Amino acid sequence: MIYFDNAATTPIDPAVLIKLKEIESEFYANPSSIHSAGQKSRFIIEKSRDIIAESIGCFSKEIIFSSGGTESNNLAIIGTALANRDKGNHIITTGVEHISVINTIKYLSSIGFNVSYIDVDKNGKIDLDTFQKLMSKETILVSVMMVNNEIGNIFPIQEIGEILKNTEVIFHTDAIQSYGKIDFTVNDLNIDLLSMSAHKIYGPKGVGALFIRSGTKINNLFFGGSQERTLRAGTENLTGIAGFGKAIEQTVVTKNERERIKILRDTFEEKLLSLIPEIIVHCRHSPRIFNLSNIYFPDISIDSLILNLDLEGIACSSGSACSSGSINPSHVLSAMHLPKEHTENSIRFSFGRFNTNDEVDRAVKIISEIHNRLKKE
């Protein structure tokens, strides 16, 4: 299989796999238990917390573990909106967020919050002047993703953080597609809440984290034990959390892979463009993360292309996996004012640690052959 769907999820890194096996085989006590076995489990969790905190330049106590990116986004957005409702009723976001942000904010809208959407143009660009005009005394929360999960374009988080710096507005960023791939600190970017996930960076599924800046008022979504400073009740996913920490340690070891993956992606696009000149690579000349390519294929059935690629052993997707169940056109491309043909006829190819030059060459050849065949049909 040629796996070009790394934005949906990644294979587990071998070093993480060793860590998972070690924890599963040797440690099991409940981290909340006061006996020494429990304390050993507690130590494993706190070590992971330290690794993650260090990776974004925050204090360990500002990291809360969750069951994944969706829960982190929900906790960040619902938790702060409800806890700060006395200060205002207005939320600003974009129309291109991940569905776990979009639908969470839709829920808040349904219970009376006012929501403004910052416009994103077809190059993935946000107009910061317009953004500033949307701000009001009622604004309590701004949620803008760091990197779009379908297109890969990078949003101006630093500039937004700068605008919000001397206000009381809480700034959340969904960093699920960028964390472990782009280096930043939450202080440099003036971020108050940052969502992370392990399974996008060669770690296990079922574990995520949320950075919550000290002093940020936030409600919990769950009620129960006092785990995670009472913000996230429930016995901790010991193995998952240990694997998450290891996955982050590996992103340091593998830092030089970023350039390699970028070259893979760029080569893929160049070769494909030379063989099928009519395709359009979305946001090709905008700031983009190194591992993602979203391409519009005119005049063919995209479903047939994906199906035929799958038969040839190439895994890619027509949008985010979380939205895959639905046959709706991409809400991201729609929000970027792209024509209907683009929103319905684009494919996301996402590259990763275990992809090779040879895979790119083979994939380009297969895609172009299938494309030519479909075009004749």
Next chain:
Amino acid sequence: MIYFDNAATTPIDPAVLIKLKEIESEFYANPSSIHSAGQKSRFIIEKSRDIIAESIGCFSKEIIFSSGGTESNNLAIIGTALANRDKGNHIITTGVEHISVINTIKYLSSIGFNVSYIDVDKNGKIDLDTFQKLMSKETILVSVMMVNNEIGNIFPIQEIGEILKNTEVIFHTDAIQSYGKIDFTVNDLNIDLLSMSAHKIYGPKGVGALFIRSGTKINNLFFGGSQERTLRAGTENLTGIAGFGKAIEQTVVTKNERERIKILRDTFEEKLLSLIPEIIVHCRHSPRIFNLSNIYFPDISIDSLILNLDLEGIACSSGSACSSGSINPSHVLSAMHLPKEHTENSIRFSFGRFNTNDEVDRAVKIISEIHNRLKKE
């Protein structure tokens, strides 16, 4: 180490461990991805769902996977209370529920729900007549646990189900300490919602499930993708779910261990009572699950006893792990009207698949020695 804290969490069964390693190494695609790799992951999840559904006699579509018992309890209680508020405003529960039920219902009470508590006596007995008197036209939800997590006493779920059978009241039971240990079907017991967890039955941490009877109106806690019939957004914990299914398969293989563990527990109590006659085993003559023993030790410091046991390599706890952080007396024993000395001076010993006769003999000897030493101090 002699691990007598199996009610807090269990070691992973070797067969489950093999399953976890297999999934982690060989499968990783996002179960929501439509390519064949994604469909293989989907198949693994649906197989686990089938195993769990079969184990409680429900349809597969009535099982929702969650991140654990706490989330299952929260989803069940908050989800149905909010979705059915138009029908009434009254919830009935007990004061001895797990903290993830207690605190969730306290939250509902804080937003205007009326809550009645069924009285539980010192033998762990519920008065069903009083329960029936608490019922009103406003009652929408009854939540009573199947087995208490601190004492191990079994509640009359079948009788409560019978009472609720021809009403519209939703019946939730927290089965986290009984699922995989007691055989039942949700239809025999007339249950509408049933919470389950993997890590109490030799499965992985970070995964649970909720049975939701078809037709039960329920809101989701998370917003995002359409996973789990939109009731639980977020990329599924593929490995955890596979391990949960395997853990349940193992409870069938190991069904004869129940009698063995009961004998271990009973022997432990008998031998300890013969050496320290003043101790009291809570609910000893009430219906009790086979693996739990909660014992009152008069006249000594329980903290010193637990600490000294830990130094000798015996892991046990003074209550549930989820409540361990706090030094408060047990809310369970308090609710059962036991005197303050009992609520502050009791220890839970919980036995499991990997405990042996020899461990029981050694533990009894060590406990009695430490007890005698502490009594002289």
